[in-house]
Amino acid sequence: MSDLPTLYGYDPSSYVFSVRSLLEEKGADYHRIPVDVIAGEPRSEAHRRLHPFGKVPVFVHGDLRILETAAILRYINDTFEGPSFVPENPVDRARMDMAMGLHDSYGYPAIVRVIGYHRFPAYSGHPTRADVEQELDGLHTLFTELMRNRGDSAFLAGERPSLADFFVAPACFYLELVGESTRFAEIPGFDAWWQRVKTLPGYRASIPDLSEWGERVEA
Ligand SMILES: N[C@@H](CCC(=O)N[C@@H](CS)C(=O)NCC(=O)O)C(=O)O
Missing domain, CATH: 3.40.30.10 (Glutaredoxin)
Incomplete structure (x- = not known):
């Protein structure tokens, strides 16, 4: 192959x-x-x-x-060659899987509604501001839980970035883009983690070209 x-x-x-x-x-x-x-x-x-x-x-x-x-x-x-982003020890692997599962179940659907409200309302079923507030409450719970799961680690599942950080980062990118991320800064650890993730080369290189949405985002 x-x-x-x-x-x-x-x-x-x-x-x-x-x-x-x-x-x-x-x-x-x-x-x-x-x-x-x-x-x-x-x-x-x-x-x-x-x-x-x-x-x-x-x-x-x-x-x-x-x-x-x-x-x-x-x-x-x-x-593929290169460093592994799956932790070797089972505890950190469980933390990684948990973060990814939580994001899939409770993060992604909310993100689509919040971003859709700002950028593509028809695609996301024309959410109202009240819908957005409800989704943001859910996202606040999610990020609080992700930070609890992270504990004192630098990244979501350990001292090195794991698949979970790459999985969750785009949600934070979009929340920041549409100006809906300020309320998460109060969650202990959230901002320090997010600023760290933003420096990862793979994340930076993959920031999408949103010119078709009339946006330009610098890495
Ligand atoms: N569970 C899937 C979800 C994939 C997904 O929802 N992709 C969205 C884009 S972020 C999509 O293709 N949406 C197209 C549509 O619903 O029409 C995965 O983990 O890959």
């Missing part, structure tokens, strides 16, 4: 952002095939042959097709 892998994705997608961050950290070479989420391309018949639920990212390597960002991140971590 020596062929270059292919990432089907939409750069602004937070999940695709995570995958690109890890590929950058690994220094991996790969093909990119854009699939425009806002234009509805993931739901096309062609894309559904790759992902029956019409989502990105999809990662193809040789005969292997991987769906689900957590699985893609694990595969990239385990298969």
Whole structure:
């Protein structure tokens, strides 16, 4: 399986952002095939042959097709050269998996509503300000729990960055972008962690070009 892998994705997608961050950290070479989420391309018949639920990212390597960002991140971590971002000890691995699971279950759906309110209301079902406040309350609970899980560690699951940091970082990027992140600064440890993550080269190199949204974000 020596062929270059292919990432089907939409750069602004937070999940695709995570995958690109890890590929950058690994220094991996790969093909990119854009699939425009806002234009509805993931739901096309062609894309559904790759992902029956019409989502990105999809990662193809040789005969292997991987769906689900957590699985893609694990595969990239385990298969490509470069440092590992999966902690060796089981306690930190559990903390990493827990952070990723919490973000998937309680973070991502809220992020879509909050960002959608500001940038793509039709795509996210025209949330009201009251909906956004409710989602931000949920995100406050999530980040509080993530910081509790982090404890005194520098990163979400230990002293070194793990898959969890790359998984959660895009959510924080977007909350900051739309001016909804100030309330999280009061959560003990949150800001110190977030400023640390922002220095990671893979994260910085993967900040999406949002010019189609009329935005320009510096790394
Ligand atoms: N559980 C999936 C979620 C993927 C997902 O929700 N992707 C969004 C973009 S961030 C998407 O493709 N949305 C297209 C749509 O719903 O039309 C994963 O971990 O990869």
